Amino acid sequence: MKKTFPLTHSKIHPERLVDSIRAEVNKYLKRERNKKLPEGQDFWDFDCKAGITADSAVEVHVSALSRAIGQALTDGGETVYVEVISKAAKRQKKSEQGA
Template sequence: MKKVFNIDIQNKTRERQIDSIKNDIRKYIKREKGKKLPDGFNSWFFNCKFGKTQEDAKEIFFADIIKSVDLAQSENYASFYLEIVATAILKEKKSLNDDESLDKSEN
């Protein structure tokens, strides 16, 4: 998703439009997470960028997407740019033996 979201829309309050934008973002993320992973991968990773314009966009953490939308509302942005790109990755699973050995070494 690479999109400019308009907050100031005629006949809609800012709060209502922000809620609509957040809902669209959550639906997109849910749809991407539900897609079948390519062979050899076991998880999705999201590269995210946020800014007033596409040129000003800076990388943000996935967990900070909604906080960034709230920031746009509090800073009275008329619109903002949000980019979320899903990438398949291979996450290594932590084994219980590794966790136990770390706990023993700390004592």
């Protein structure tokens, strides 16, 4: 998902637009997590970027994506760019460090 969302509308307050953007992103994440995993993979991992424009977007963790969307409104941007790329991954076992 690579999408630029507007943060201005003639009838909708910007805070409600941010809420709808967050809802759409969360719906996308849920849909991707429900897809069947390839053989030998444990979970779906996401590479996320967010910013006012595609050029100024920075990498963020999926748990900080919602905060980054709200930050674009706080920074005074007219738009917010969100990029979420899903990839299958395998969990790494924690090494036994002091037993």
